[in-house]
Amino acid sequence: MQWPQLRAEAAANRLRDELLAGTLGDVDHARIERAWQVARLQRRQHVFSDAVLTEGAAACPHGSRQRDVPGRVAVHDLVVRQVRIGQADTTERNPHAYRGAGIALDPGVLGTSALAVGPPGSGKTARIVRPVVESLCLQALSGQAAVIYLTSGGAHRTPDDAFDAIVRVGDPGSPTPTRPRPCSPRRWWAI
Structure with a gap:
């Protein structure tokens, strides 16, 4: 990964050095690839380069400032936005070419809906739901998705401080969801 689109920039060297250092x-x-795409569209490459020179791999952060999810349970490929959920069964019902092949889900499949029966x-939650939610959370941290968590009021749920925004339906004191505007140096890359 040499960041050819930034070859003339010192920012490319900073990212290469952080990659080699394992940071x-x-x-x-x-996240940085997504921010670069947005910077090019908005003609704000200089803001992007300044952020990378200043913060390196931590540049253009998610609002939570988190850079990963703790304790990953699945194998992810964030370049193609896929999460591996297992292997195809080797029974005769599957075509020979697919027997034992890895199975991964991507947003195109999930965008059409999914049903696990x-x-x-039998492992539906551990082998499908958790990896998919983890994948969506990783994509949210990299600026490629938004995760909305819905639950009933009395259900056991994650603490409020785990989320960027809490919107309670029917509560007049609840904040109105808004899209971040590209004016703040830290939030300019968000769409």
């Missing part, structure tokens, strides 16, 4: 991870790469305890 630039896959989420950082995806199986008896209780």
